[in-house]
Amino acid sequence: MKVSVAQKCGFCHGVRNAISVAEKILAEENDVYSLGPIIHNRDAVERLAKSGLKTVGNVEDIRSGTVLIRSHGAAPEQIAKLKSKGLNIVDATCILVKRVQHIAGELEKEGYKVVIIGEENHPEVRAVVGCAEDVIVIADESDLHKLPQHAKLGVVCQTTQSPDHFGRMLGAMGSGSFSELKVINTLCKEAIKRQESAVELCKQVEIMFVLGGLESANTRRLAELCKKVNKHTFHLQNWDELDISVLSGKKSVGVTAGASTPDWIIDEFVKNLEDF
Numbered sequence: 001m002k003v004s005v006a007q008k009c010g011f012c013h014g015v016r017n018a019i020s021v022a023e024k025i026l027a028e029e030n031d032v033y034s035l036g037p038i039i040h041n042r043d044a045v046e047r048l049a050k051s052g053l054k055t056v057g058n059v060e061d062i063r064s065g066t067v068l069i070r071s072h073g074a075a076p077e078q079i080a081k082l083k084s085k086g087l088n089i090v091d092a093t094c095i096l097v098k099r100v101q102h103i104a105g106e107l108e109k110e111g112y113k114v115v116i117i118g119e120e121n122h123p124e125v126r127a128v129v130g131c132a133e134d135v136i137v138i139a140d141e142s143d144l145h146k147l148p149q150h151a152k153l154g155v156v157c158q159t160t161q162s163p164d165h166f167g168r169m170l171g172a173m174g175s176g177s178f179s180e181l182k183v184i185n186t187l188c189k190e191a192i193k194r195q196e197s198a199v200e201l202c203k204q205v206e207i208m209f210v211l212g213g214l215e216s217a218n219t220r221r222l223a224e225l226c227k228k229v230n231k232h233t234f235h236l237q238n239w240d241e242l243d244i245s246v247l248s249g250k251k252s253v254g255v256t257a258g259a260s261t262p263d264w265i266i267d268e269f270v271k272n273l274e275d276f
């Protein structure tokens with residue numbers, strides 16, 4: 001069986017930075033919190049929890065110590081609350097996510113109604129929503145009714161959406177009623193490169209595995225794109241989730257992984273496949 005790994009897969013620089021910042025603080029301090037899972041990968045979160053990282057859902061759950069802001073960022077209101085409690089804040093927000101937050105604020109100051117194309121409940125989107133007074137979140141065409149008529153719309157996109165989806169949504173918005181449409185491309189090139197190399201690889205193999213957290217938006221996107229090209233695509237968190245009967249009779253296997261999937265998950269999966 002031939003095992004091929006996508007040219008570009010696994011940790012992006014934003015996630016790698018957040019993990020290394022967490023490891024550095026944990027080596028120096030005992031009372032360290034992450035506001036929400038540091039990345040959308042259960043195995044990586046569990047590994048850091050063993051080193052002492054406490055993951056909490058709310059600002060109210062933190063009374064002392066150091067708080068790590070994950071790569072998805074946090075809303076300014078949350079940061080202000082943390083500051084008012086006198087906590088030590090270490091910001092590991094990805095610079096590309098910070099850019100979207102900044103653009104959302106600027107668009108509103110310029111008089112645009114800010115629109116973000118993305119998943120309403122994703123932490124990156126929620127943080128961007130917190131950066132302006134009024135932000136409309138559009139996941140797909142079914143949300144277009146939320147757009148006000150004859151307004152000046154300033155549009156950004158969740159960093160890990162696919163260019164195809166971004167383009168399709170802009171087309172749909174463009175055929176609606178607006179007085180002005182200003183679009184800033186906030187897609188992440190790291191995520192796009194992972195999407196392109198995953199699609200390229202899954203055309204060449206009989207079966208494709210996409211590794212990463214089930215709640216990871218960028219991993220889910222990879223799996224969706226691969227499934228469109230290769231129906232034998234499986235989104236798994238790690239080797240333990242594999243039902244090996246799906247490998248029966250397969251001679252070529254492809255592996256890719258989301259931007260929040262650690263190298264050791266990919267290496268273990270590939271090694272086990274090669275040994276199989």
Ligand code: SF4
Nearest residue numbers: 012014094096159188
């Ligand atoms: S996928 Fe892109 S935007 Fe998201 S954390 Fe990684 S580098 Fe930053």
